[in-house]
Amino acid sequence: MPVCFWASLTRRTIFTPRAVSVFSTSLQSQAPITRKFSTMAPRSTKRKASAAPAAKANGSKKAKTTDYDDELREPHHAADIAEKHGIVLRDYYPPEMSNTRARAYAEEALHRPMENLVIAQRETSEAMKKAAKGEAVAHWFKTDLRCADNTSLALAAQKAKELNVPLLCFYLVSPQDFKAHLRSPVRVDFILRTLKILKDDLAKLDIPLYIETVEERAKIPARVLELLDSWGCNHLCANLEYEVDELRRETKLLRLLAGKNKSFEAVHDTCVVPPGQLRSGTGNQYAVYTPWYRSWMAHIHSNLDLLELHDVPPKNPASVRKAFMKIFDCEIPAAPKGKELSAEEKKRFHSLWPCGEHEAKARLDKFCEERVGEYSEQRNIPSHNGTSSLSIHLASGTISARTCVRTARDRNKTKKLDGGLDGIKVWISEVAWRDFYRHVLVRWPHVCMNKPYKPDYADIEWSYDTDHFKAWCEGKTGFPIVDAAMRQLNHTGYMHNRCRMIVASFLSKDLLIDWRMGEKYFMEHLADGDFSSNNGGWGFSASVGVDPQPYFRIFNPLRQSERFDPQGEYIREWVPELKDFDNKEIHDPYNRGAGDKAKKNGYPKAIVEHSECRTRALAAYKAAVA
Numbered sequence: 001m002p003v004c005f006w007a008s009l010t011r012r013t014i015f016t017p018r019a020v021s022v023f024s025t026s027l028q029s030q031a032p033i034t035r036k037f038s039t040m041a042p043r044s045t046k047r048k049a050s051a052a053p054a055a056k057a058n059g060s061k062k063a064k065t066t067d068y069d070d071e072l073r074e075p076h077h078a079a080d081i082a083e084k085h086g087i088v089l090r091d092y093y094p095p096e097m098s099n100t101r102a103r104a105y106a107e108e109a110l111h112r113p114m115e116n117l118v119i120a121q122r123e124t125s126e127a128m129k130k131a132a133k134g135e136a137v138a139h140w141f142k143t144d145l146r147c148a149d150n151t152s153l154a155l156a157a158q159k160a161k162e163l164n165v166p167l168l169c170f171y172l173v174s175p176q177d178f179k180a181h182l183r184s185p186v187r188v189d190f191i192l193r194t195l196k197i198l199k200d201d202l203a204k205l206d207i208p209l210y211i212e213t214v215e216e217r218a219k220i221p222a223r224v225l226e227l228l229d230s231w232g233c234n235h236l237c238a239n240l241e242y243e244v245d246e247l248r249r250e251t252k253l254l255r256l257l258a259g260k261n262k263s264f265e266a267v268h269d270t271c272v273v274p275p276g277q278l279r280s281g282t283g284n285q286y287a288v289y290t291p292w293y294r295s296w297m298a299h300i301h302s303n304l305d306l307l308e309l310h311d312v313p314p315k316n317p318a319s320v321r322k323a324f325m326k327i328f329d330c331e332i333p334a335a336p337k338g339k340e341l342s343a344e345e346k347k348r349f350h351s352l353w354p355c356g357e358h359e360a361k362a363r364l365d366k367f368c369e370e371r372v373g374e375y376s377e378q379r380n381i382p383s384h385n386g387t388s389s390l391s392i393h394l395a396s397g398t399i400s401a402r403t404c405v406r407t408a409r410d411r412n413k414t415k416k417l418d419g420g421l422d423g424i425k426v427w428i429s430e431v432a433w434r435d436f437y438r439h440v441l442v443r444w445p446h447v448c449m450n451k452p453y454k455p456d457y458a459d460i461e462w463s464y465d466t467d468h469f470k471a472w473c474e475g476k477t478g479f480p481i482v483d484a485a486m487r488q489l490n491h492t493g494y495m496h497n498r499c500r501m502i503v504a505s506f507l508s509k510d511l512l513i514d515w516r517m518g519e520k521y522f523m524e525h526l527a528d529g530d531f532s533s534n535n536g537g538w539g540f541s542a543s544v545g546v547d548p549q550p551y552f553r554i555f556n557p558l559r560q561s562e563r564f565d566p567q568g569e570y571i572r573e574w575v576p577e578l579k580d581f582d583n584k585e586i587h588d589p590y591n592r593g594a595g596d597k598a599k600k601n602g603y604p605k606a607i608v609e610h611s612e613c614r615t616r617a618l619a620a621y622k623a624a625v626a
């Protein structure tokens, strides 16, 4: 039975029971971790694209080690296509990996990035204990841009108090990470605006927030060390981010700091239940949401401290202002090249997406006060304001998922997450999806390396029809619900959840276009773009993720439109060409006697025929995975 070895971590009570460091002494009592292929070359090694490895009848385990090792190093046979269409960004990453390599991650033949971090923590723990008091403790802000209920910030504040030294904070702007992670300009702008609020809030506590741009992301660990040295700081705390690049960076940083006898506490924060804590009866991570969710709730019910919220840090001594004057004085940089907004976009997005943690909390309270009661009935209607619109805040960390669940639960009639008011119950179950996809990411990290959850799905013969893709991006497919949704995304940086599913299904099933192009387009345009939620949503809709169900989950855009936008209100809002059409015509103008009017208004004919596409999609999925 594969052992998910970080899952057995006991929650280390360094601070509060929830302040879980990924390292736990319980690891040391485990059997040594053996890996079949521990002599792998680092993945960053540049490899020449070559032919597909010969298929192995019975998966990887029967292969001779050397053959298998070769297969692990080979790129996928269609790696050049992924590169050509901008799916794999070769400025930052190696070619798309082979299915064998993805399978090796799935079958635990390769260490996952989280495991490597845990190993690094174990190996450096003694050196870290030698960290001297120093002149300050630092917290590194990343996707946790808030003072309230911030695990690492609270831990750093406590440490500073214990050592009787001040707390310093910093944020590093990394233009290369913005590019490599496809951060949308609207999201970058939101981050930079939020930093200003955060800086002002911290300054009121005499805590400086130092902000600096680091042009080359590979230099971040070294720069962190330099900064800590320049402040005389020997203790660093940060919340974990679970994406592959971030876990690898933190592993490197950990070893670097340990080598200088500095301590680095990387703690769980972004999920309500840390990844690795929930396991099915077979000892594995759940890959299906419903049983996972039952286990998630049960885990919280028996660990209620998971819903305890951390306080804002206390004030630093006022003398810090003089001692660290230069840090207090730093400027918030402008958006890096390629991520700027025009003046018109700034105006639009600033009014659509007010930023900062106070806004996030006010939004949550208002939603719980006014709308959560009707959430279960309203949440699927894109023309209604039935959801919380908190995703941009959760993605940037201006509010914690814990605060969301705790606030909603406290308004319920019961402390049980599966009881009481329907709206609250369902809303909490939606927030849980965010945790679920993060758990999936940590356990199956190849999903963060351009591979589908089940490697065989990488062999589906996708289309790369650029006209079709352009029509989808621009909202000109001739399918009104799809076009309305894409135009909402392009104009606001947001799309309703129901519509995200409709357009993702349309791209991957009706157009049979490589889902990763849609996943990328979403990340480049969403204000709430978040790797694991986006990847999970695309995995669900394109049937390439956990629990894929390709033969049942093919949305009919017309049925979806009639069911969830029966009066055509959403379509009218975003597709002005169809504004005056009646409730029947609006869903399918050319087939409902309104073709001439649609043509005159400049609305295009449908670019494909759904039933034909359905048949084609089923055949393509079957051919790859049957």
Ligand SMILES: Cc1cc2nc3c(=O)[nH]c(=O)nc-3n(C[C@H](O)[C@H](O)[C@H](O)COP(=O)(O)OP(=O)(O)OC[C@H]3O[C@@H](n4cnc5c(N)ncnc54)[C@H](O)[C@@H]3O)c2cc1C
Pocket: 379, 387, 388, 389, 390, 391, 392, 394, 395, 430, 431, 432, 433, 434, 437, 495, 496, 497, 498, 500, 501, 504, 522, 526, 528, 529, 530, 531, 533, 534, 535, 536, 537, 538, 541
């Ligand atoms: C193809 C596709 C792509 C998506 N991409 C993203 C993305 O990049 N970032 C993102 O935050 N969400 C994404 N989602 C999930 C979901 O659409 C949004 O979280 C939701 O629409 C945000 O609106 P809200 O804040 O009003 O949500 P609410 O309905 O009020 O839900 C509250 C919070 O729960 C979380 N949540 C709700 N539904 C989901 C879900 N299905 N998966 C994960 N988390 C969920 C979000 O953090 C959300 O803010 C995607 C879904 C699909 C189908």
